[in-house]
Amino acid sequence: MDISHDALVAFSKSWGLFYLIGLMIGVLIYTFRPSNRGKFNRAKQSVLDQDDKPWT
Amino acid sequence: MILTLTETERQVALAISVAVALCGLALAAAGNQDTMEIHGWLILAFGGICALVVIREIWGPEPPKSRLESYYDEPIKFGIAASMAWAVVAMFVGVWVAALLAFPDLTFDGAWASFGRLRPVHTSGVIFGFGGNALIATSLHVVQRTSRARLPDQLSAWFVLVGYNLFCILAASGYLLGVTQSKEYAEAEWYADIWLVIVWVTYFILYIRTLARRKEPHIYVANWYFMAFILVVAILHSINNLAVPVSLGHAKSYTIWSGVQDAMVQWWYGHNAVAFFLTAGFLGMLYYYLPIRAQRPIFSYRLSILSFWGITFFYMWAGSHHLHYTALPHWVQTLGMTFSVMLLVPSWASAGNALLTLNGAWHRVRDDATLRFMMVAAVFYGISTFEGSFLAIRPVNSLSHYTDWTVGHVHAGALGWVALITFGSLYTLVPSLWKREGMYSPALVEWHFWLSLAGTLVYIFAMWNSGIIQGLMWRTYTEEGTLAYSFLDSLRAMYPYYIARAFGGLLFLIGAVIGAYNMWMTVRAAPAKAPLESDVPLNAAVAAAGRG
Numbered sequence: 001m002d003i004s005h006d007a008l009v010a011f012s013k014s015w016g017l018f019y020l021i022g023l024m025i026g027v028l029i030y031t032f033r034p035s036n037r038g039k040f041n042r043a044k045q046s047v048l049d050q051d052d053k054p055w056t
Numbered sequence: 057m058i059l060t061l062t063e064t065e066r067q068v069a070l071a072i073s074v075a076v077a078l079c080g081l082a083l084a085a086a087g088n089q090d091t092m093e094i095h096g097w098l099i100l101a102f103g104g105i106c107a108l109v110v111i112r113e114i115w116g117p118e119p120p121k122s123r124l125e126s127y128y129d130e131p132i133k134f135g136i137a138a139s140m141a142w143a144v145v146a147m148f149v150g151v152w153v154a155a156l157l158a159f160p161d162l163t164f165d166g167a168w169a170s171f172g173r174l175r176p177v178h179t180s181g182v183i184f185g186f187g188g189n190a191l192i193a194t195s196l197h198v199v200q201r202t203s204r205a206r207l208p209d210q211l212s213a214w215f216v217l218v219g220y221n222l223f224c225i226l227a228a229s230g231y232l233l234g235v236t237q238s239k240e241y242a243e244a245e246w247y248a249d250i251w252l253v254i255v256w257v258t259y260f261i262l263y264i265r266t267l268a269r270r271k272e273p274h275i276y277v278a279n280w281y282f283m284a285f286i287l288v289v290a291i292l293h294s295i296n297n298l299a300v301p302v303s304l305g306h307a308k309s310y311t312i313w314s315g316v317q318d319a320m321v322q323w324w325y326g327h328n329a330v331a332f333f334l335t336a337g338f339l340g341m342l343y344y345y346l347p348i349r350a351q352r353p354i355f356s357y358r359l360s361i362l363s364f365w366g367i368t369f370f371y372m373w374a375g376s377h378h379l380h381y382t383a384l385p386h387w388v389q390t391l392g393m394t395f396s397v398m399l400l401v402p403s404w405a406s407a408g409n410a411l412l413t414l415n416g417a418w419h420r421v422r423d424d425a426t427l428r429f430m431m432v433a434a435v436f437y438g439i440s441t442f443e444g445s446f447l448a449i450r451p452v453n454s455l456s457h458y459t460d461w462t463v464g465h466v467h468a469g470a471l472g473w474v475a476l477i478t479f480g481s482l483y484t485l486v487p488s489l490w491k492r493e494g495m496y497s498p499a500l501v502e503w504h505f506w507l508s509l510a511g512t513l514v515y516i517f518a519m520w521n522s523g524i525i526q527g528l529m530w531r532t533y534t535e536e537g538t539l540a541y542s543f544l545d546s547l548r549a550m551y552p553y554y555i556a557r558a559f560g561g562l563l564f565l566i567g568a569v570i571g572a573y574n575m576w577m578t579v580r581a582a583p584a585k586a587p588l589e590s591d592v593p594l595n596a597a598v599a600a601a602g603r604g
Binding site: 005009020023024027028030031032039040041042043044045046047048052053054055056 | 124125126127200201202204205206271272273274276277278344347348351352353354357358361362365369385387488
């Protein structure tokens, strides 16, 4: 199959754009989903815990 | 050190050491008369020493089962020591090459000491030796703490760190011998590159296995950055170093890409080495050690996630800004420029997140030089990412490219951001790993901080001046339409700035030496921390003592 330069440019200008927008929407949903709020707050605080042992 | 390995692990370690030594012997035999022969003997000696270290204690007692109730930190200590040793050596070479530009006689008539050979020793030494060891060590510390899980075995981490340092030694010694691929930040030749792939894949698997054992359901954001660093560096390294050696007995190889494709692959690699080696990994450090040291949670966890995805997906496309005004298609240059400008958003989100975390802890920043290291690192991260986006704009690049401005930009990032966040993290990590009350001398940490800051500022101001002067002299035309200045004229104009730059670098080096000394003395001489009181109610403890 012969892929021309123009075809490649058109592909990257369209699908390249769509996949980045898609990715952005996915990331925004993950970040701002209310059900993740508790998880993130725990993660944020948990690094400050003083105990220095693995959990078993 | 060996006694913390299980008996089986010791045997495997011995087998690996012997195998490495035999590979060295094979390289030495195949590379008869070639520079590769010297590397063969070097690898043989390295493997032999490792084998001896293992053999000495191979029949020692098995480590106690209770080891599983604590984190495995022995290899991390080795990584910190290696990191500081490389810092001192490679920054010394850096001052030397800086001085060479002002005083060219400092090669002492040795081919090995020429600028072209010493410079990659400096760049690889600081990036891979100092930065890489610090990244591996801190990543293994952070992943265990945030996963609440011990490393899955004792051997992998040792293999990664010791093997990685073998790569660094091969790289640096090769440059002095004249072994080079002539690719920026990827100068090491094919056999060293293959070895690094083996080491790096082991590192990746070790990290994944530790995460898989995690007791904390959510993976803390610092680990995401470290994972991106490990994964992307593996991809970049493998693709950029696809090369065919002249023969199996020759150090020299030729890259499979040619012409502008080679340039594009190289700068896709080169810029993402900056992005994922010198940024993502160190952001991982920032997101863990800054909250710990400031004793405050990160300002916005959500923002840290958003900037993570921004940084990983934008950086990938920015590399072509290194090739403005070249044979690279115009639209690819524009793509690189656009993504570089967009990168400012997630970069400043990270820098802002770090600084806002400190809001409310400014008194600690004032009193604690370690926290100040991290604060200034975040400021320099903000400054150098702004400068980077700016320099990537094509017309700006026409002035700055090939001048010292680029060198100044790199050092604003490497000294101001990467080195300072590393020192801040290590000053946090060293007392806690060796269970000391604090650093041996807080006054020396202050000295280190001010020397580093002064050195960085002197360095980048010198390079801004010399870079812009160079750029302007190269584009000044006379009325007749000829160039007003010869290249030599511009070189003469650089002389005072080159001296200033070497002086700034010297200040930074002195700081690093003080830091290494202070860490050494902390391990040797600082008072041990009193063990935490047992977590038993007072009455019960008294009763127990009474019964005893």
